[in-house]
Amino acid sequence: MSWIIKSNLPLHFCEDAETHRYTNLERISQETLYRGLESVTRHVEVVIKADMPKRYGLISDGWSFNSEHYLAVFGCFEMAGTAQYPLPAMAPLMNSPTNNLSAATHLTFLRQMLMRDYNKRVEDYLFTVGDNCYINQRLANLLSVPLVGCVSHHLNLAVQNFFREVSDDLDNVKSLMFKTPLRPVLSQDTRWSSTFCMIHRYFRLLEFIKDDDELTDNLPGPATNRRLRKLLEDLSMVKSVSKELQASTVSLLDVRVYFDRLLESLPPLASHIGARTAIVHSPHCEAAYVKVLDGKTAELTRAETASQRRFAVQCEETSVAAAVDDAESSFLEQVKKRRKLATSGPPSTS
Incomplete structure (x- = not known):
């Protein structure tokens, strides 16, 4: 097996x-x-x-293969001070001819799966994590929970939007890739990293093909090459951030720091990775996460504070007797510490 x-x-x-x-x-x-x-x-x-507690979060992702749509659902909760991400389900989403890919179908799938296999109510989960697509946003609205958008998806959309400004230059390189006898490295709409690889490949080949008479008419001009080199430098920064986002230890505070630093060099990306962009489903909630992680709870606005009430926990009150015992214990520890210091001092001269 x-x-x-x-x-x-x-x-x-x-x-x-x-x-x-x-x-x-x-x-x-x-x-x-x-x-x-x-x-x-x-x-x-x-x-x-x-292992699953009464209140938990869910991370979902879907993909299609051979006309069949699958949904993977990960749990998200803390156990013994460590984050846990088990896989409660990975199965076809549609099980009957009347099913579709709507948010209502996703909700039905989650409700049935959680109650049948884990005796959990779908209403008990605190937040959902996923792509910022319409279905996930609608699902979050149906459940009245915040959607923590996939930051890699944010970054991908930002870069794809950025490419529109240099689409003509990219088309020139793409057409050139087909004219060389080598296997072409082309850009793909779904992965911006393929465009980075294509431009990188172009500059590696340029010194060998710039004197080729058959390709002279298809080579980009000096101005285009300058823009492409600048684009390659910009994408190198984006690539480093994208790679760091894959680390398991990255928090939302880290993401905000990385994105803000990236925006200092590439302001056009703000359309999708800014702190208050339209694509963010729960802006108050995400802003509150960052402030709490940064130790700035005093700076929370009313809306941000309200968005965190679902995560509030009741602290155990210390009884009067326990407080007295702690005080007595603390007093005895201080006396013992002073006695130890006195006995370890220099010998008496009397």
């Missing part, structure tokens, strides 16, 4: 004759493998159910 899953092999691999030529593992059927997978799934669900 571990071999098939970790190597991303088809399930019939366990019955393949060639497989057993090179292994001494016991032969099993696909049916046995299915039962084993189901047993592991049930065990994992029991563990997640035991």
Whole structure:
């Protein structure tokens, strides 16, 4: 089972004759493998159910493959001072002909899955994390919870919008990539990093193709090259920030610092990574997160304070007896400390 899953092999691999030529593992059927997978799934669900607190957050992401749309749902909560991100579900979103990809279908999927497998109410989760698409924003509205937008998605949209200002220069490079005998490195609409790779490849090839008579008419001019070099430098900064965003230790405060520093050099990106951009679903909530993480709770506005009430916890009150015991203990510790200092001092001369 571990071999098939970790190597991303088809399930019939366990019955393949060639497989057993090179292994001494016991032969099993696909049916046995299915039962084993189901047993592991049930065990994992029991563990997640035991660990998940009453209030929690959810991280969701969807993707399509062969006309089938899948939804992955991660939990988000703290246990023993450590953040936990289990995977409660990864399954097709639509299970009947009447289903669609609307926010209502997502809500039905979450409600049924959480109650059936984990005995949790969908109304008990505190926040959701995901792309800033309409469906996720609508889902957050239906549940009356804040949506923490994916910061990598913010950055990608900002860069894609930035590319519109230099679209003609990028088109020139893209057309040139097709005219060389080498395998072209092209930009893709879904990943801005592909444009960075394309421009980087262009300047690596430029010194070899600038004297090629067949390509002379297709080469960008000096002014275009200057703009492209500047763009490459700008994208290098964006790339460094994008890479840092993938780290598991990055907080929303770190993100705000990185984005603000990036905006100092690239103001056009403010349309999507500014602190109060229109794409942010819950601006008061996200601004409050940053201030709390920065230790600036005194600077919270009324709207920001109200957005954090769902996260408030009641501190345990110390009883009078416990307070007296603590005071007595503290007094004795001070006496013992003074006595220890006195006995360790210089000897008496009397």
